[in-house]
Amino acid sequence: MIEKKHLLTSQQMAEFVARGFLRFDELVPDDINQAVMRGIDQQVIKGHPAGTPLSECYHGTPIRKLLDLPQIQGIIQSLVGENPRFDHDAIHVREANEGRAQGLHADSIIDCRTHFDIQLMYFPHDVPLEMGGTLLLPGSHFRRVNEMDVAAYQNMRGQIPMVCKAGSVLALHHGIWHCGRQNKTNRRRYMFKLRLNPTVRQLRLWNTDDLDKKYRRHQEMFVGPAKEGDDIRAILGQREPWFEAASGRLEVVNRIKLWRFLTGDENFDVQYWLTRLENVPA
């Protein structure tokens, strides 16, 4: 069991529910970053059969050192529990001056469960804008699409190119729309992706000490990301730039449903949106 201080907070969980990802900049120390890149070049980092307990994976490789970091353990445990299963990994290498980008897509969505997998994306070296990196569309994780069905969409409002320093990590909801951008530098680009399945009910797995804390309320919906002190309801009601003019209510309703699932609080609502839909007088 990981120390509580390494678990996510309720605010971070609300941010994950609202936007479909969390970002941790410069989390991984450089000795691990260097070892992972050497390991990729030497082809010593090998995946496992889908469904293998994560605790049995990657022993003797630098990826194990990465996974054993208490902060990484805290992220994993908060989102998918202490003993998730390995689903698949992918070592994404983009060659220098590679002449193309990947189309916008979502990974392996076969159904529309509320239960979710996570994908960790780990960037072992600095990724400047011209190097590409992963591009994300915040808040897109409830728009379940089949793989590359959205590949024709480009330059969505609010998209985020992952420009980061070495050792940065993304934790993604499996539904989020993303793609690999073009590498326009003369250096190779590395990114390691790992998908994990929960093995426990995803119910209050994070540090819930602040769950009922009264935060500052916003009068208006705001455009993310949330700042420290933001109210959970405000975080779940935040807008993304690509939302339609009518305030993104479909997204907010989906967030409320996921927040109820994660907290077990069946009465939770944001501005009466879901309660209104549940009003079905006989």
Ligand SMILES: [Fe+2]
């Ligand atoms: Fe992908």
